[in-house]
Amino acid sequence: MKQSHAYTLYHPKWYRRRVSTWWWTQQWRSFKFILRELSSLAVIYFVALLLWLLWSLGQGEASYRNFLAWMESPLMIAFNVIAFLFVLYHSITWFNLAPKAMPVRVGGKRLPDWMIAAPNYAAWVVISVVIAWFILGGN
Amino acid sequence: MAKRSNEPFLWSLFSSGGMIAALMLPVLILLFGLAIPLEWIEAPSRESLLALVRHPLTRLVLFGLCSLPLFHGAHRFRFTLYDGLQIKHLNELIAVVCYGGAIVGTALAGYILWTLG
Numbered sequence: 001m002k003q004s005h006a007y008t009l010y011h012p013k014w015y016r017r018r019v020s021t022w023w024w025t026q027q028w029r030s031f032k033f034i035l036r037e038l039s040s041l042a043v044i045y046f047v048a049l050l051l052w053l054l055w056s057l058g059q060g061e062a063s064y065r066n067f068l069a070w071m072e073s074p075l076m077i078a079f080n081v082i083a084f085l086f087v088l089y090h091s092i093t094w095f096n097l098a099p100k101a102m103p104v105r106v107g108g109k110r111l112p113d114w115m116i117a118a119p120n121y122a123a124w125v126v127i128s129v130v131i132a133w134f135i136l137g138g139n
Numbered sequence: 140m141a142k143r144s145n146e147p148f149l150w151s152l153f154s155s156g157g158m159i160a161a162l163m164l165p166v167l168i169l170l171f172g173l174a175i176p177l178e179w180i181e182a183p184s185r186e187s188l189l190a191l192v193r194h195p196l197t198r199l200v201l202f203g204l205c206s207l208p209l210f211h212g213a214h215r216f217r218f219t220l221y222d223g224l225q226i227k228h229l230n231e232l233i234a235v236v237c238y239g240g241a242i243v244g245t246a247l248a249g250y251i252l253w254t255l256g
Contacts, residue, residue: 021223021224024223034219034223037215037216037218037219037222037223038219039215040211040212040213040214040215040216040219041212041216043160043164043208043211043212044208044209044212044213044216046164046167046168046172046208047204047205047208047209047212047244047248048244049168049171049172050167050201050204050205051205051244051247051248051251053171054192054201054248054251054252054255055251057185057188057189057192057255058189058251058254058255061185064185064188068175068176068182071171071172071175071176072176076172076176077172077173077176077177080168080172080173080176081172081173083168083172084165084168084169084172084173087160087164087165087168088165090157090160090161090164091160091161091162091164091165094157094158094160094161095161101154120161123162124161124162124165127162127163127166128162128163128165128166131163131166131167132166132170134191135170135183135188135191136170136180136183
C-alpha cells in the first residue's frame, strides 16, 4: 500500500512550534547568548583594523600618520568603544566557559570552576601587560 | 559508515582562535582604538613599531592573531546567522561566505606580513 497523505484521514504534518526570528529577545539568557555570539563581529572588525595598521606601517610614515588620524575621528572612537566592550565580553565569557568545556578531575573529584578559570585570567593580565610593554616600550 | 564531518577541524580553529582573541585583542584595541587616539598615551613611532613587527617571532604571532580569530569569528557568526535568523536553507552559502572570508583574510594577513620588508 502506498503510504501517502492522500490515503490518510489526517494530514501527516509533524507538530512544530513556530519560533519567531526574535526568539532571543524573550529571555535575558538568550539575549546574552546572542550578544556573545555577535562578539564575533567585533573580533572580525578588529582583525581588519589590525591588518590596516600593519599595511599602513609598511607603506611609510605618511600612511601610518594617516591611520592614526583616522583612529581619532569620533566615528572610529565610537566604533572602537563598542568593539572593545564586545571583545571584553568575549574574553570574560570565554574564560568562564573553559571550566565547563574541559572539566579537570583531580583524585576523582572535579576541580571547582574558578580554579580553571583563574589561570586564564592570570594569563590574560600577563599577556596584556607584555604586549603593551612591547608596543610602548620602544618609545 | 557515517559521513565524516569536518566539524571537529573547524571547531579546533574556532576554539584556538577564540582563545587568542580573548587573550590578545582587548589590550590591542584598548591601545590603538582608544588610548592612543584619545591621547591618554603617546603613539609609538613608526620606526619602533616597525622594528617590533619585523621580528620573525612577532610576525608569526601576528599571523596567528589575524588568522585564527578570523576562523573563530567566521564559525561563530555562521551559527549566529543559523540560530538567530533561522535561515537554514542558506546554510551552505553562509558557510562558504564565512569560511571563504576567513581564508581570504588569512591570505591577506600573510601577504601583508610577508611584504613588510
